[in-house]
Each structure stands twice: as structure tokens, then as C-alpha cells.
Amino acid sequence: MSAEIIIPGELDDSLDPTQHDVRPQRRRALTQGRGLVGLVLVGIVVVLGFAAPLLAPYSPNEQIPGANLLGPSSTHWLGTDEVNRDVFSRMVHGIRVDLLVVFLAVPLGAILGSLVGLVTSWWRITDVLTQRVFDVILAFPSLILAIALSAFLGPGLWTVVIVIVAAELPVFGRLVRTSLRTVREMPFVEAAEVVGAGPLWVLRRHVLPNSLEPLTIQLAVSMSVAVFIEGAMSFLGLGVRPPAASLGSLIRDGVRTMYDAPYFAVGPLLVVVALVLGLLLISQALAESRRA
Amino acid sequence: MARYLLKRLPSTLVVLLAASFLIFVMIRLVPGDPVTALAGPDATEEARAAIRADLGLDRPVLTQYVVWLGQVLTLDLGRSYRLGGQVSDLLATGAANTLVLTITALLLATAIALVASTVGVIADKKWLNAILSAINTVAVAVPTFVTGLVMVLLFAVLLPILPAGGTPPAGYLARIDITVQYLLLPAVCLALPASAALTRFLTESLRTQLRQPYVMTARALGIPRRRIVLTQALRNALPSALTVLGIQFGTLLGGAVLVEAIFSWPGLGRLIEQGISARDYPVVQVLLLLSVAVFVLTQLVTDVLHAALDPRVRLAGSTPGGK
Numbered sequence: 001m002s003a004e005i006i007i008p009g010e011l012d013d014s015l016d017p018t019q020h021d022v023r024p025q026r027r028r029a030l031t032q033g034r035g036l037v038g039l040v041l042v043g044i045v046v047v048l049g050f051a052a053p054l055l056a057p058y059s060p061n062e063q064i065p066g067a068n069l070l071g072p073s074s075t076h077w078l079g080t081d082e083v084n085r086d087v088f089s090r091m092v093h094g095i096r097v098d099l100l101v102v103f104l105a106v107p108l109g110a111i112l113g114s115l116v117g118l119v120t121s122w123w124r125i126t127d128v129l130t131q132r133v134f135d136v137i138l139a140f141p142s143l144i145l146a147i148a149l150s151a152f153l154g155p156g157l158w159t160v161v162i163v164i165v166a167a168e169l170p171v172f173g174r175l176v177r178t179s180l181r182t183v184r185e186m187p188f189v190e191a192a193e194v195v196g197a198g199p200l201w202v203l204r205r206h207v208l209p210n211s212l213e214p215l216t217i218q219l220a221v222s223m224s225v226a227v228f229i230e231g232a233m234s235f236l237g238l239g240v241r242p243p244a245a246s247l248g249s250l251i252r253d254g255v256r257t258m259y260d261a262p263y264f265a266v267g268p269l270l271v272v273v274a275l276v277l278g279l280l281l282i283s284q285a286l287a288e289s290r291r292a
Numbered sequence: 293m294a295r296y297l298l299k300r301l302p303s304t305l306v307v308l309l310a311a312s313f314l315i316f317v318m319i320r321l322v323p324g325d326p327v328t329a330l331a332g333p334d335a336t337e338e339a340r341a342a343i344r345a346d347l348g349l350d351r352p353v354l355t356q357y358v359v360w361l362g363q364v365l366t367l368d369l370g371r372s373y374r375l376g377g378q379v380s381d382l383l384a385t386g387a388a389n390t391l392v393l394t395i396t397a398l399l400l401a402t403a404i405a406l407v408a409s410t411v412g413v414i415a416d417k418k419w420l421n422a423i424l425s426a427i428n429t430v431a432v433a434v435p436t437f438v439t440g441l442v443m444v445l446l447f448a449v450l451l452p453i454l455p456a457g458g459t460p461p462a463g464y465l466a467r468i469d470i471t472v473q474y475l476l477l478p479a480v481c482l483a484l485p486a487s488a489a490l491t492r493f494l495t496e497s498l499r500t501q502l503r504q505p506y507v508m509t510a511r512a513l514g515i516p517r518r519r520i521v522l523t524q525a526l527r528n529a530l531p532s533a534l535t536v537l538g539i540q541f542g543t544l545l546g547g548a549v550l551v552e553a554i555f556s557w558p559g560l561g562r563l564i565e566q567g568i569s570a571r572d573y574p575v576v577q578v579l580l581l582l583s584v585a586v587f588v589l590t591q592l593v594t595d596v597l598h599a600a601l602d603p604r605v606r607l608a609g610s611t612p613g614g615k
Contacts, residue, residue: 034429135303136310141546144583151568151576152318228435232550235437236565248437255441255554258456262449269438277433284429 035285041278049095056089061243069261078267090245097246101230102223109165113172121177134170142167150238179211220283224276296599315580373572390559397482405490413498431488440481440554457555478555486540493536501525531601538594542587
């Protein structure tokens with residue numbers, strides 16, 4: 001290659017807005033104010049879930065003789081349920097189900113959706129087709145999609161995972177497509193293409209850095225939605241199958257025994273709120289640092 | 293506006309058609325045979341065949357789909373397999389109750405949002421805004437099944453002043469006191485997240501309005517801030533708030549499934565739950581299609597209304613430079 005031709009890698013980075021480093025800002029967003037509160041809330045729940053075998057005084061399905069619907073005490077921190085199981089032990093193990101849903105199902109849907117959005121939007125035909133399919137999926141309110149899919153798949157943990165992947169896939173597909181289109185019309189990308197940058201280079205150098213921020217924010221939002229979907233599905237009896245516990249199924253059990261043991265559901269309720277609120281606060285803090 | 297509607301209508305119809313086919317096929321694939329459920333395990337093969345033919349289940353799936361679509365379009369929904377009676381009757385009762393609940397919630401949410409956003413913007417105090425914003429975040433974050441449960445726990449179990457839910461007596465709408473008793477908790481529970489979204493949006497657009505030059509002019513003329521907010525700014529902020537309201541209506545109908553399950557409210561959400569556990573194809577199919585249709589059509593209506601109120605939206609697709 002002769003010296004006169006400018007190869008893309010040698011373009012002056014200071015002119016490229018994508019090279020403007022946003023990382024310090026993001027770090028600040030999560031170490032102060034609501035971002036920090038969110039991080040702490042989610043952190044506590046994650047620790048509870050990961051340390052479940054150490055924290056739980058009983059095994060989650062162990063039936064303790066004589067401990068029927070007991071109130072909170074020093075031996076049973078959150079009381080016992082109608083078949084003599086320790087609610088606290090069930091709760092910390094149930095958190096693991098929600099962590100699986102949040103940190104596995106949502107990223108899976110996000111990665112699949114982003115890939116589909118990225119690949120198909122390059123050609124007009126695949127783009128139009130994919131967007132129509134997304135339209136159809138998005139036409140289902142998430143809970144209705146959950147009901148329809150679980151009628152077909154039967155209740156269970158994997159149904160919850162599939163519902164969340166199916167609900168999040170088009171959300172991320174759309175998002176990636178939109179930022180792809182916006183970025184591709186920017187002058188600096190046109191300039192890069194003029195000097196001979198190929199699609200992969202544009203993708204790696206311009207599209208990805210520019211889509212990363214909205215994607216992270218959406219990821220946090222989707223994670224909080226996932227906790228809601230798991231809770232709602234288990235609450236309606238479409239989630240994990242007994243005797244397994246999840247936060248939603250514990251709340252469902254709590255409702256059944258409400259008149260005998262009114263405080264049964266309080267623990268799982270608080271954890272759900274902490275998780276959803278924490279993730280939402282993180283997403284708000286990220287969005288704010290982006291606007292600033 | 294008519295042109296905008298014409299432009300949007302075909303793709304909406306295609307989406308609905310595709311969704312209806314998806315629902316139909318999905319429900320067909322549900323494990324468990326409705327014939328066995330209806331005839332019982334001991335039925336003879338002839339009896340089963342007769343039932344199958346009677347329900348049209350012996351024909352190819354595509355034919356069944358076309359027949360079903362024709363029936364839906366002519367509102368001839370047939371008999372329910374298990375829940376008894378005509379599907380249309382079940383649907384009418386459920387829809388009436390769900391509409392009462394959803395509309396009450398929507399009105400409640402709008403009222404809360406109008407008060408919270410105007411008070412916050414007019415007072416313009418840092419501490420008040422911080423409190424309102426914190427309440428708002430919590431209201432968005434706490435799932436409906438959590439608020440519902442906490443309310444039942446507080447107002448029905450620990451402090452028994454309201455019923456924990458259930459079917460109100462027939463003709464309940466004629467008696468205000470009974471209506472309030474049964475409707476208050478579910479409606480508040482359903483309204484809270486919607487009101488939070490609406491408040492956030494209205495506050496934001498009111499603030500944007502207050503930065504406009506006309507507000508400065510009005511202030512210079514000595515018109516008090518309160519009056520500017522309540523008369524001009526609010527009027528200008530309302531059209532886009534309508535869009536948010538429309539989207540909220542769609543999500544409210546989805547949320548109604550949960551709220552109805554918590555409070556045993558005899559609406560469409562409860563019907564769909566019963567239909568699924570009874571494997572009642574005709575009921576579940578129509579309900580799924582109905583919720584998708586309502587969701588998609590509210591989006592269409594709000595977009596069209598938005599276009600009618602804001603010419604920029606209407607013209608966006610037809611400008612030469614537009615893509």
C-alpha cells in the first residue's frame with residue numbers, strides 16, 4: 001500500500017466522537033447517588049443468593065417436625081410455611097432462580113437480539129422481514145406472551161427463561177438497528193466509508209462504541225422487568241414447579257396462608273422490591289450520566 | 293390525519309393477522325386433548341370422534357384457522373368447551389368488569405399525575421421535587437403483585453376494613469358504597485405504576501414548556517407562574533401526554549391479569565387464567581387475540597391522535613428528505 005493512501009486506522013482519533021472516553025463518567029454514575037444505592041441493593045441480593053447454602057440454616061425443602069406456620073423467631077427468621085419448611089432457607093435459595101433469570105436469560109436475549117438486529121439490518125429484505133416479525137412479538141404485552149407460551153410449553157423454570165428471551169430479543173434487535181442506522185448516517189462514518197473503511201471496520205470502530213451505552217441502560221431496565229416477569233409468572237402458577245422455590249412462588253404461597261401467617265410473604269416481597277428497584281436505579285443513573 | 297391512518301393501517305392489520313395465526317397454532321400445540329377433557333377417559337372411540345367432528349377438530353389446521361377467523365370477524369365465537377355457555381357471553385361479562393377496573397385505574401392515574409406534576413412544577417422546591425421523584429421511582433419499581441399483596445395485608449388482614457377481593461354482587465355499579473369497597477384496592481394497585489410513568493412524563497414536558505420564550509413573555513407581563521402552568525404550559529404539554537396515556541392503557545390491560553388474580557376480580561384476566569387451566573381452547577384463543585388486538589389498536593389510535601395534534605408527526609414520512 002502506497003504512503004499517500006490514508007488507511008482508516010490512521011485517521012486522527014481526536015476528530016472521532018466515538019473515541020471520546022465516557023468510562024470515567026459511567027464509573028462515577030455507579031459510585032454516587034442513586035447509582036450507588038442501586039448497586040448496593042442488587043449487591044445484597046446477589047450475595048444472599050450466592051451464599052445461600054452457607055446462610056440457610058435448613059435445606060430449602062426440609063420439613064421440620066412440629067414447625068407449622070410459625071411466626072418469625074430466632075430459629076426461623078421468617079417463620080415456617082404450611083408444610084413446615086423454613087421460609088428464610090427457601091427464600092435465599094429462591095433468590096438463585098431470580099439471579100439465573102436476571103443474569104442468564106436477559107443477557108441471552110440481549111445478545112441474540114443484538115446479533116439478529118445487527119446482521120439482518122444490513123440487507124433491505126432481511127431487515128424488513130425481521131422488523132415485521134419483531135412487530136408481531138411486540139404486539140403481545142409481555143405477560144400475555146408469558147401466558148400464551150406457558151400454555152404451550154407448560155409451567156416451569158425453563159418456560160420463564162424462554163419467555164424472557166423471547167420478550168427481550170426484539171427489544172434489543174430494535175435498539176441495535178436504530179443505533180446502527182443513526183450511526184451510519186453520521187458524517188464521520190460517511191467519511192470513513194469514503195476513505196475505504198469496510199462494514200466490519202465501521203461496525204467495530206463506530207457502531208459498537210455508540211450502541212454500547214443505550215444497550216447497557218436497556219440491559220438494566222430489562223433485568224428489572226425480568227424479575228417482574230418471573231414473579232408474575234410464578235404468582236400465576238406458571239413459573240417454577242413445586243417444591244422448588246422462587247421469589248414469585250414464595251409470594252404465591254404467602255398469599256395462600258395470609259390469614260394464618262400474615263408476615264410469611266414479607267421477606268420475599270422485600271427482596272423482589274430491592275432487586276427491581278436496585279436495577280431500575282442503576283439504569284436511571286447510567287441514563288443520567290449519558291445525558292450529562 | 294386520514295392519510296396517516298391509511299398509511300399505518302395495512303401494517304397494523306398484517307401484524308394482527310400474523311399474531312392471530314401464531315396464537316391459533318400455539319394453542320393447537322398445547323399438550324392435552326380437549327376431546328379427552330370433554331368426553332372423559334372412558335368414552336368410546338365413536339363418542340370421541342363425534343365430539344371431534346362436532347368441534348371441527350377433525351379438519352386440517354389451516355381450515356380450522358380460516359373457519360375460526362371467519363367466526364371471530366362475525367363475532368360468532370361458539371360455545372366454551374369447559375367453562376359453560378357461549379364464549380361471547382363469558383367475554384361480555386368479563387370485559388365489562390375489566391373495563392370498569394381499567395377505566396377507574398386510568399382516571400385515578402391521570403388525576404394523580406395531573407396533581408403531582410403541576411404541584412411539583414408550580415412549587416418548584418428542591419426538597420419537594422426530591423420527595424416526588426423518590427416516590428415516583430418506587431411506584432415504577434414495585435411490581436403490581438407486590439403492591440396488591442401489601443394492600444390486602446394492610447387493609448383486609450391486619451386492619452380488616454375492606455374486602456380482600458372477590459366478586460361484587462350483581463348490579464354493584466348502582467351502589468356507590470359497594471363499588472368503592474370492591475374497586476378501591478384493585479384500582480389503586482393497577483393505577484400506581486401508570487400514574488408514576490405519566491407524572492414523570494408530564495413533569496418533564498411542563499419543565500420544557502416553562503423554558504419556552506412565550507413563558508418568559510408571560511412572566512414579563514406579570515402573569516403569575518401558577519396561571520401560566522395551569523393554562524398555557526399544561527395545554528401545550530397535554531398532546532404528547534396523551535400518547536403516554538394510550539400506551540399506559542395497553543399495559544394496564546396486561547397488568548389487569550395480575551391484579552384480577554390477586555383480588556379475584558371477575559374480569560378477562562381471571563377468565564384467561566381459568567381458561568388455561570381448563571384447556572378451554574375457544575376461550576383462551578379469543579382472549580389472547582383480544583388482548584393483542586387491544587394493545588396494537590391503542591397504539592395505532594394514540595399515534596393517529598398524536599399525528600392529528602402535532603403536524604410534524606403527520607408530515608414526517610412525506611417530506612422529501614425523510615427516510
